[in-house]
Amino acid sequence: MSMPESGVPTPDTPTSAVRLTGRIATPSRVVIACIPVVLILVTPFLPFAVTPTLWFGVPAVLVWMALNVILTVVLLNVVDAGIRRQVREHADAEAFEGGEHA
Amino acid sequence: MTVIIICGIILIGALGMVGGRRREKGMSGWLVAGRKLPTWTSWFLQAGESLTTFSFLGLAGLGFVGGVSGAYAVGYLTACLCIQYFVAPRIRNIAASRGYLTMADFFKDRFRSRTLSIIIAVVGALFLIPYLELQLTGLGLIVQLATGSQTARGLSMVLASALVVVFVIWGGIRGIARVSIFKDFGMLIALAVVTVGVVGFAGGFPEVFAAVAKADDALFTTHAPGFDWVFWVSAVAITTIGAGFQTFPHLWPPMLAARSGNVLRSNIKWLAVYQLLLFMPITVGMVAVLFIPKSTIPNQVLFTAAQHTLPEWLVAVVAVFGAAAAMVPAAAISMGIGSLVANNVTYKLAERGRFLVTRITIVAAMVLALALGIVKSDIGALLLLTYGGLAQMSPAVAAGLPRKVRVSTAAVASGIVAGVLFVAVTTFVPAAGLALGSWDNGFVGLGINVVVLGIVEAVVRMRRGAAPEPVSLDIPAEEVEV
Numbered sequence: 001m002s003m004p005e006s007g008v009p010t011p012d013t014p015t016s017a018v019r020l021t022g023r024i025a026t027p028s029r030v031v032i033a034c035i036p037v038v039l040i041l042v043t044p045f046l047p048f049a050v051t052p053t054l055w056f057g058v059p060a061v062l063v064w065m066a067l068n069v070i071l072t073v074v075l076l077n078v079v080d081a082g083i084r085r086q087v088r089e090h091a092d093a094e095a096f097e098g099g100e101h102a
Numbered sequence: 103m104t105v106i107i108i109c110g111i112i113l114i115g116a117l118g119m120v121g122g123r124r125r126e127k128g129m130s131g132w133l134v135a136g137r138k139l140p141t142w143t144s145w146f147l148q149a150g151e152s153l154t155t156f157s158f159l160g161l162a163g164l165g166f167v168g169g170v171s172g173a174y175a176v177g178y179l180t181a182c183l184c185i186q187y188f189v190a191p192r193i194r195n196i197a198a199s200r201g202y203l204t205m206a207d208f209f210k211d212r213f214r215s216r217t218l219s220i221i222i223a224v225v226g227a228l229f230l231i232p233y234l235e236l237q238l239t240g241l242g243l244i245v246q247l248a249t250g251s252q253t254a255r256g257l258s259m260v261l262a263s264a265l266v267v268v269f270v271i272w273g274g275i276r277g278i279a280r281v282s283i284f285k286d287f288g289m290l291i292a293l294a295v296v297t298v299g300v301v302g303f304a305g306g307f308p309e310v311f312a313a314v315a316k317a318d319d320a321l322f323t324t325h326a327p328g329f330d331w332v333f334w335v336s337a338v339a340i341t342t343i344g345a346g347f348q349t350f351p352h353l354w355p356p357m358l359a360a361r362s363g364n365v366l367r368s369n370i371k372w373l374a375v376y377q378l379l380l381f382m383p384i385t386v387g388m389v390a391v392l393f394i395p396k397s398t399i400p401n402q403v404l405f406t407a408a409q410h411t412l413p414e415w416l417v418a419v420v421a422v423f424g425a426a427a428a429m430v431p432a433a434a435i436s437m438g439i440g441s442l443v444a445n446n447v448t449y450k451l452a453e454r455g456r457f458l459v460t461r462i463t464i465v466a467a468m469v470l471a472l473a474l475g476i477v478k479s480d481i482g483a484l485l486l487l488t489y490g491g492l493a494q495m496s497p498a499v500a501a502g503l504p505r506k507v508r509v510s511t512a513a514v515a516s517g518i519v520a521g522v523l524f525v526a527v528t529t530f531v532p533a534a535g536l537a538l539g540s541w542d543n544g545f546v547g548l549g550i551n552v553v554v555l556g557i558v559e560a561v562v563r564m565r566r567g568a569a570p571e572p573v574s575l576d577i578p579a580e581e582v583e584v
Contacts, residue, residue: 024188024191024192025188025192029188030188033184033187033188034184036180036181036184037181037184037185037342040177040178040180040181040338041177041181041334041335041338041339043177043324043334044324044325044330044331044334044335045331049170049323049324049325050323050324050325051323052315052319052320052322052323053322054308054311054312054315054322056308057307057308057309057311057312058307058308058311059169059170059311059321059322059388060322061170061173061322061323061324062170062173062381062384062385065173065176065177065180065381066378066381068177068180069176069180069374069375069377069378070374072180072181072183072184072374073371073372073374073375075184076183076184076187076370076371076372076374077371077372079187079371080367080368080371083367
């Protein structure tokens with residue numbers, strides 16, 4: 001698949017794939033992705049993990065960990081959407097500049 | 103019952119061989135599928151490590167002994183994805199542009215050191231042997247518990263080992279992917295069947311947890327006897343770091359085989375949902391407190407509970423899926439051992455020769471692990487060395503990810519040696535291990551590793567009078583599908 005570094009797809013390449021310029025692991029994305037890591041690590045210090053607790057008839061720690069699993073999926077999808085948005089905007093800007101020069 | 107299980111094991115082995123277009127003959131095609139695996143195939147390979155014999159036997163045992171503390175496994179398997187999301191695609195892209203086939207290739211190229219790559223290959227292969235033995239022992243235990251036959255245990259271990267060798271050599275990474283699909287759906291069914299059976303037998307949700315609370319309410323805290331916050335934090339942290347930075351060599355072929363970094367990211371952002379399955383064996387272990395003796399060996403809890411609550415034929419079906427949970431990781435581990443030895447120790451051989459060495463090493467590793475498993479060699483301590491020891495490579499992996507590697511080989515190697523030595527001493531010298539209390543020795547070892555790395559790097563820079571010239575690579579920008 002041929003692709004110029006500019007980020008603009010050439011006619012022989014699928015328009016759905018664009019070369020990413022810039023970093024993926026930006027500080028803000030890493031911080032967002034690490035929120036569940038911190039929440040999982042602090043679990044034994046939370047009140048419901050120190051004393052026997054049931055939520056909805058289920059051990060509170062199990063409910064908490066399940067919520068962390070779901071939160072991980074949500075936050076990684078948020079980060080992923082940000083990366084795709086960055087790539088789209090870059091491709092649009094390059095296409096616009098290419099049009100101006102033409 | 104033994105017949106059902108043996109037929110199931112043969113079916114699993116056959117799945118690894120049939121369905122493939124042809125026998126894989128080239129090293130790249132066999133090991134990393136020409137780096138062309140699509141999203142769904144990669145998904146099952148990436149998820150493979152989440153569901154192993156540990157999920158079947160170990161987690162139920164942890165739930166039985168430590169209650170909700172068993173959820174620490176859900177914690178690290180989820181948390182590591184937050185690191186993998188950034189690390190795995192990066193490694194895959196560097197590997198694709200530089201032609202790596204193994205983890206040791208990464209170290210050789212990024213740190214410009216053949217010696218380092220040989221050390222990583224030898225240490226990695228040796229550390230994986232106990233992990234391979236664990237899978238075979240787990241398989242044997244599942245069959246023994248289901249059938250009550252010691253003979254069936256040994257027979258199933260030999261048969262499964264032989265089939266794994268054949269399907270790995272024949273089908274390579276694609277063969278493992280085919281069996282992984284069967285294993286994952288099977289595990290889902292098996293865990294659901296056992297959970298419904300055990301919980302239903304004990305009174306159903308949510309009453310069953312109220313009964314468990316009456317029997318032993320300490321199981322509902324992370325501070326049950328033998329478990330505390332130190333255990334939780336240090337065990338979750340070290341395993342998250344180790345798995346996040348992909349320090350298990352056998353996990354590299356599935357990662358490098360993905361068609362793009364984008365494929366890995368697309369999967370990793372959803373992979374955490376797999377961990378929801380792990381609440382089932384933990385629940386089974388906790389509920390089993392109500393009707394099986396507290397003296398039961400933890401690893402035997404799940405099948406002991408299943409035999410109390412399920413018909414015999416259903417226990418046999420569960421055992422077949424449990425066998426798959428052992429055979430898939432065993433296949434990936436043996437492939438990882440073989441490729442490390444062939445590609446990075448006998449690197450002077452031509453590709454055909456290296457491929458032959460790979461196959462011979464796979465057979466040798468499997469025979470060694472099988473022998474250790476059949477004589478019931480206690481290699482629990484070695485397994486601790488596997489987890490804690492391999493995690494010591496995480497600072498080196500992290501240092502190799504940027505375009506320019508700014509840390510010297512001496513610093514990285516010194517850190518790894520210091521960390522591994524600490525883990526080894528605290529594993530094999532009981533007094534040293536006891537002094538650590540609940541702290542995970544791999545976690546403490548990683549701290550020592552980083553300190554030594556920093557000191558050696560400072561000394562190297564002082565002697566040179568300046569920072570060493572960084573090793574820079576021309577890594578093409580990544581393609582992202584939008």
